[in-house]
Amino acid sequence: MMNQMRLAENAVTQNDSKISARDVQVWYGDKHAIKDVSVEILDKTVTAFIGPSGCGKSTFLRCINRMNDTIPIARIEGTIRLDGEDIYDRRVDPVQLRAKVGMVFQKPNPFPKSIYDNVAYGPRIHGLARNRAELDAIVEKSLRGAALWNEVKDRLNEPGTGLSGGQQQRLCIARAVATSPEVLLMDEPCSALDPIATGQVEELIDQLRQEFSVVIVTHSMQQAARVSQKTAFFHLGNLVEYGDTDDIFTRPQDPRTESYITGRIG
Numbered sequence: 001m002m003n004q005m006r007l008a009e010n011a012v013t014q015n016d017s018k019i020s021a022r023d024v025q026v027w028y029g030d031k032h033a034i035k036d037v038s039v040e041i042l043d044k045t046v047t048a049f050i051g052p053s054g055c056g057k058s059t060f061l062r063c064i065n066r067m068n069d070t071i072p073i074a075r076i077e078g079t080i081r082l083d084g085e086d087i088y089d090r091r092v093d094p095v096q097l098r099a100k101v102g103m104v105f106q107k108p109n110p111f112p113k114s115i116y117d118n119v120a121y122g123p124r125i126h127g128l129a130r131n132r133a134e135l136d137a138i139v140e141k142s143l144r145g146a147a148l149w150n151e152v153k154d155r156l157n158e159p160g161t162g163l164s165g166g167q168q169q170r171l172c173i174a175r176a177v178a179t180s181p182e183v184l185l186m187d188e189p190c191s192a193l194d195p196i197a198t199g200q201v202e203e204l205i206d207q208l209r210q211e212f213s214v215v216i217v218t219h220s221m222q223q224a225a226r227v228s229q230k231t232a233f234f235h236l237g238n239l240v241e242y243g244d245t246d247d248i249f250t251r252p253q254d255p256r257t258e259s260y261i262t263g264r265i266g
Helices: 002-009 057-063 094-100 115-125 132-145 165-177 195-208 221-227 245-250 255-261
Strands: 017-028 031-042 046-050 074-082 101-104 183-187 213-217 230-235 238-244
Touching (some): 031 213, 046 057, 046 221, 057 230, 165 195, 195 213
Parallel strands (some): 031 238, 183 213
Antiparallel strands (some): 017 074
């Protein structure tokens, strides 16, 4: 009951939301991984998903761009709407959806292509550029948006895999934003990076929220506190508490949230 009160207290109308999830449930075979999750995710806001390992935060993140569709034993119920449109409607093309809902993974995964071709890949397959000049402009804008242009502008034809780990992750962010998405999902994007690269990506996340709704899964409560405006705490497949980040970390309403924040569970 306290959980539902907390959710209601922090609820926003669907008109204010970029993503609206209602009664989402996920099974992997017989395992009930996500249980009755309802949440409103705002536009031009960083929302952090926190919780112990295996609590369902990454599973729920992958529901938002239908990545779980690629897992044969996965079954999803409930509704998730992007700008009011049900993303699980049969008429929705998952490939087109993933152009609107970009994703950056835990480990940097540049394609075995040049820096240029990594960023140009999405715009090419989605027909976003009519000629080479337009493609050049998209690549430059995306690399600038990922705070990487000045470091790579003179070696765009070199392999993306030759960059440092932090640069590779920013290249993957540039690749994700090149299709002009509306939402950017990040699944522990800094866990494989050193502190300096982590700081660069965190600064970038703050800049990206000027244009996108950013949703980040992080195992670091300190990172969630630094980069997000909203935080959702997951535990055992349940969304326990959701609200302003400052409130979640300083005035949690559910004892499970307080136990996680103070290190008693997790």
